[in-house]
Every structure is written in structure tokens, then in C-alpha cells.
Amino acid sequence: MTFTDVLRYTAFSSDPEGGNPAGVVLDATALDAAAMLRIAADLGYSETAFLTPRPDGGDGPGGRGFGVRYFSPKAEVPFCGHATVAAAIAVAERTGPGDLVFVTSVGEVPVTVARTADGRLRATLTSVPPKVEDIDPADLAEALAALDWAAADLDPALPPRIAFAGARHLVLGAGTRARLADLAYDFGRLEALMLRLDLTTLQLVHRVGATDFDVRDPFPVGGVVEDPATGAAAAAFGAYARELGLVDADADSVLTLRQGVDMGRPGVLTVELRAGDPRIRVSGEGTAIPTT
Structure with missing residues (x-):
């Protein structure tokens, strides 16, 4: 598996048959918008999250940073909560729990991933001002x-x-x-x-x-x-x-x-x-x- 592969995660459930499925691409640097839309459409989930290295070149003060874009099967959307949770958990499985910052089209979204008492991963996102x-x-x-x-x-x-x-x-x-x-x-x-x-x-x-x-x-x-x-x-x-x-x-x-x-x-x-x-x-x- 490479970081450009499309991963499949569910968010808001610890059961793969529950919650909301999302696609996750951990490094979409080589993909343009048309390719992202095509991948999202082929996958067929309501959203797919495409991550790239943080635009400022490194980790921000709030944690490890990524740029992120979200695509439904029909169009790009400005922000998606369940794909954010799915992507954060996918990152945490590979690099460990902790603080992340997702740079979205509507602003920075901090996300914290922690382990529950029974060892499961749980993500908490903080919205932009509502x-x-x-x-x-x-x-x-x-x-x-x-x-x-x-x-x-x-x-x-x-x-x-x-x-x-x-x-x-x-x-x-x-x-x-x-x-x-x-x-x-x-x-x-x-x-x-x-x-x-x-x-x-x-x-x-x-x-x-x-x-x-x-x-x-x-x-x-x-x-x-x-x-x-x-x-x-x-x-x-x-x-x-x-x-x-x-x-x-x-x-x-x-x-x-x-x-x-x-x-x-x-x-x-x-x-x-x-x-x-x-x-x-x-x-x-x-x-x-x-x-x-």
C-alpha cells in the first residue's frame, strides 16, 4: 500500500457496518481536482478526504498539519466532518494519537485523536466560528x-x-x-x-x-x-x-x-x-x- 491509495474508514462508529463511510487519501499531492472528483465518484461514498502536506511547510503550533480537500461523488464541498474524523483516525493509526491541524477552504480545523479506555481511537474536531x-x-x-x-x-x-x-x-x-x-x-x-x-x-x-x-x-x-x-x-x-x-x-x-x-x-x-x-x-x- 502507498500513501496515494484510497483508504476506507467509517466515522462515528467503532463498527465498520455503522457510522458514515469515507474515503481517505493520505497524500494527494499529485492529484488535481478532476482526479480527486473522479476518485470520489468511483468510490461512491458521500465524501472522500484528500490530504496534502501542510501549506506552510511543516507542523503548526496546534499539531501535525495537513491541507485537506473534500469531494462528494458530484462536487467539492468546503468542509466535511465525518471525513475529517475518518482521516484523523487513519493518520493516528500510522503516526500515533495526538493533535492535528487540517487546513480547509473555510479555515483551520484542529483535531485531537485519543485512545478510549478500551483502546479504540476517538477524534474530536473543533469547528471554525459558526x-x-x-x-x-x-x-x-x-x-x-x-x-x-x-x-x-x-x-x-x-x-x-x-x-x-x-x-x-x-x-x-x-x-x-x-x-x-x-x-x-x-x-x-x-x-x-x-x-x-x-x-x-x-x-x-x-x-x-x-x-x-x-x-x-x-x-x-x-x-x-x-x-x-x-x-x-x-x-x-x-x-x-x-x-x-x-x-x-x-x-x-x-x-x-x-x-x-x-x-x-x-x-x-x-x-x-x-x-x-x-x-x-x-x-x-x-x-x-x-x-x-
């Missing part, structure tokens, strides 16, 4: 129409917003778990709206406890119907939770997001918010996917 904005009522109506949701299907305690923590996501709260489970949408119509609004996924959430949420993420702009575990959306949702007062902005909070259950690929994303720090931390385990 933001939350309103959605135009006409755009919300179009999103609901594409999903075949009625306005009454929404949870009034989780008002629709567009949230960003490296990529833009439309957050919609499902009033019932049954509404979240019944996901059958107009692929082309939703894709057109998302392209117009520069959205990466929709973050569909159902609150099952004070800090526990079930989530699903349609991803037609990436060429797949649904993303099994979405770290960038989890970070964006952390910003949303703070902005909307779902957590105390003056205290440390931890949210648990469960995703992929409805797809048969369950994963767990831990979202940490720290008082006085606007950035969001997203953690999860990961593991290599065996190849035949």
Missing part, C-alpha cells in the same frame, strides 16, 4: 414541499434556521419520530433549492430528550439520498442549539446526536459547547473498513 441565520419563508415552503412535509409536521420548539460551522445546513425540527422516519423526498426539487441556497445537507432533527436528538441528513447535492452521520451538520446544530436557547450559553453543554439508525448504519455524534468559546467540538470513534 453562525446561524433565518430562512426566507418562501424558501422554507419550498423545502417542505420537496420533503412532502406539512408545516404542522414541524416542531414549534425547533424553529427552522440555516446554521453554519464550516458548511451551511438547513435545520428542521420534526414534531414526531414517525415524521423523521418517513423520509421520501423529491430528489431533484430539493437539490435545486439546496444549490440555490448553498446548502450542504438538511439537518432533520427530532428531540428525544433534553440533550438527545435523532437526526437524518438528506444530501442530494452530493449525489446520495442520505448521509449516515454528518459531522459538519452536527457542528452546525451545536451552534443552532446555543443560538436558539436549547442549552445554556453561559455553561458547558454536551449534546448526543444519533444518526444512521433508519439506514441500518447507526452512529453516535457527541457535540460539545464550551462557555465563552463560540466554536463547536464534535467527537466520535472510527475504524477501518475491511476490504475483500
Whole structure:
């Protein structure tokens, strides 16, 4: 195996059959954008991460550094959380746990990889500064129409917003778990709206406890119907939770997001918010996917 080979990892699960699969290329120096897109399309995972030596020529003060680009089967995306976790764990398996810095198109993303008590690797990424904005009522109506949701299907305690923590996501709260489970949408119509609004996924959430949420993420702009575990959306949702007062902005909070259950690929994303720090931390385990 060489560093230009495409590795296969799952993120947000210690089970290769769970979480979200991602491709990882540890040294993409010789690849241009067209080659990266072709590799991502051939692999067929929702995202592939392509690493290169750090642009400033070495390790940064926050840890070992890499430039990174992310490609879905259809296009380059600015940031991908699950591919970040997968890539960080792939690096740590070869060079040991510790601190990394990924230089993305939206800024530097520190990542720490540590071993759990049972010896598994767990990665924690720290987002770029997030933001939350309103959605135009006409755009919300179009999103609901594409999903075949009625306005009454929404949870009034989780008002629709567009949230960003490296990529833009439309957050919609499902009033019932049954509404979240019944996901059958107009692929082309939703894709057109998302392209117009520069959205990466929709973050569909159902609150099952004070800090526990079930989530699903349609991803037609990436060429797949649904993303099994979405770290960038989890970070964006952390910003949303703070902005909307779902957590105390003056205290440390931890949210648990469960995703992929409805797809048969369950994963767990831990979202940490720290008082006085606007950035969001997203953690999860990961593991290599065996190849035949």
C-alpha cells in the first residue's frame, strides 16, 4: 500500500457496518481536482478526504498539519466532518494519537485523536466560528414541499434556521419520530433549492430528550439520498442549539446526536459547547473498513 491509495474508514462508529463511510487519501499531492472528483465518484461514498502536506511547510503550533480537500461523488464541498474524523483516525493509526491541524477552504480545523479506555481511537474536531441565520419563508415552503412535509409536521420548539460551522445546513425540527422516519423526498426539487441556497445537507432533527436528538441528513447535492452521520451538520446544530436557547450559553453543554439508525448504519455524534468559546467540538470513534 502507498500513501496515494484510497483508504476506507467509517466515522462515528467503532463498527465498520455503522457510522458514515469515507474515503481517505493520505497524500494527494499529485492529484488535481478532476482526479480527486473522479476518485470520489468511483468510490461512491458521500465524501472522500484528500490530504496534502501542510501549506506552510511543516507542523503548526496546534499539531501535525495537513491541507485537506473534500469531494462528494458530484462536487467539492468546503468542509466535511465525518471525513475529517475518518482521516484523523487513519493518520493516528500510522503516526500515533495526538493533535492535528487540517487546513480547509473555510479555515483551520484542529483535531485531537485519543485512545478510549478500551483502546479504540476517538477524534474530536473543533469547528471554525459558526453562525446561524433565518430562512426566507418562501424558501422554507419550498423545502417542505420537496420533503412532502406539512408545516404542522414541524416542531414549534425547533424553529427552522440555516446554521453554519464550516458548511451551511438547513435545520428542521420534526414534531414526531414517525415524521423523521418517513423520509421520501423529491430528489431533484430539493437539490435545486439546496444549490440555490448553498446548502450542504438538511439537518432533520427530532428531540428525544433534553440533550438527545435523532437526526437524518438528506444530501442530494452530493449525489446520495442520505448521509449516515454528518459531522459538519452536527457542528452546525451545536451552534443552532446555543443560538436558539436549547442549552445554556453561559455553561458547558454536551449534546448526543444519533444518526444512521433508519439506514441500518447507526452512529453516535457527541457535540460539545464550551462557555465563552463560540466554536463547536464534535467527537466520535472510527475504524477501518475491511476490504475483500
